[in-house]
Amino acid sequence: DAGVIQSPRHEVTEMGQEVTLRCKPISGHDYLFWYRQTMMRGLELLIYFNNNVPIDDSGMPEDRFSAKMPNASFSTLKIQPSEPRDSAVYFCASSLAPGTSGGSPPDTQYFGPGTRLTVL
Amino acid sequence: AQKVTQAQTEISVVEKEDVTLDCVYETRDTTYYLFWYKQPPSGELVFLIRRNSFDEQNEISGRYSWNFQKSTSSFNFTITASQVVDSAVYFCALSEKLYTGFQKLVFGTGTRLLVSP
Numbered sequence A: 001d002a003g004v005i006q007s008p009r010h011e012v013t014e015m016g017q018e019v020t021l022r023c024k025p026i027s028g029h030d031y032l033f034w035y036r037q038t039m040m041r042g043l044e045l046l047i048y049f050n051n052n053v054p055i056d057d058s059g060m061p062e063d064r065f066s067a068k069m070p071n072a073s074f075s076t077l078k079i080q081p082s083e084p085r086d087s088a089v090y091f092c093a094s095s096l097a098p099g100t101s102g103g104s105p106p107d108t109q110y111f112g113p114g115t116r117l118t119v120l
Numbered sequence B: 001a002q003k004v005t006q007a008q009t010e011i012s013v014v015e016k017e018d019v020t021l022d023c024v025y026e027t028r029d030t031t032y033y034l035f036w037y038k039q040p041p042s043g044e045l046v047f048l049i050r051r052n053s054f055d056e057q058n059e060i061s062g063r064y065s066w067n068f069q070k071s072t073s074s075f076n077f078t079i080t081a082s083q084v085v086d087s088a089v090y091f092c093a094l095s096e097k098l099y100t101g102f103q104k105l106v107f108g109t110g111t112r113l114l115v116s117p
Helices: none
Strands: A005-007 A010-013 A019-024 A031-038 A042-050 A053-056 A065-071 A074-079 A088-095 A115-119 B003-005 B010-014 B019-021 B024-026 B033-039 B046-052 B059-061 B064-069 B074-079 B088-097 B103-107 B111-116
Touching (some): A019 A088, A031 A074, A042 A065, A042 A074, A042 B103, A053 A065, B003 B088, B010 B019, B033 B074, B046 B059, B046 B064, B074 B088
Parallel strands (some): B010 B111
Antiparallel strands (some): A031 A042, A031 A088, A065 A074, A088 A115, B019 B074, B033 B088, B059 B064, B064 B074
16 A cells, blocks of 8 residues: 655745645545654644544644645645745654554554755 | 653664663553654654553564553663664654544654664
């Protein structure tokens, strides 16, 4: 099975530009997560979805950040307008619902390769 | 709130040495899960192990072993006969139960392991 797919792998943009990061979760996974990794703050959960519905976006730093999941196989994280302090690696992860039997243990999150964002 | 402490920022060893990465956690939940992830230089996060709080049995997988001790709130990770390919940042994580019933992950700051030939 393919893992979590993220695109682009690297993004360099200028301050003020809109940035869109994309994620395709593992097929059959009910949960999708967006994380941000920086040297200063480590790995932070930004938002997560259950069955395409945003459940908790308390980690989203500002209104400049928005995330959508129009269907079970695609999600986007958008930053508009971008700022230099948004430079980080953004990870998408997915998991089965808790208590799901068979296959991988429930609650285990599988991460994509990440998108390294640089805002100049 | 849940907290994960990985006190070792960086560890350097020579190939074939054994190395233990420490993880200490704090939680008020009675049921929780602990995880280890590996982040090699290529950047992706690779799942290594998941352990629930009721299972204190140590686990061994090849050269990797994990020691879970509830009494000391620790979940340490040992690599036996380390290899250069083990060089990576290793993250310990703890589940935190949200009001929704779902358990999110709280990550430690990571331990960078450098294995030299």
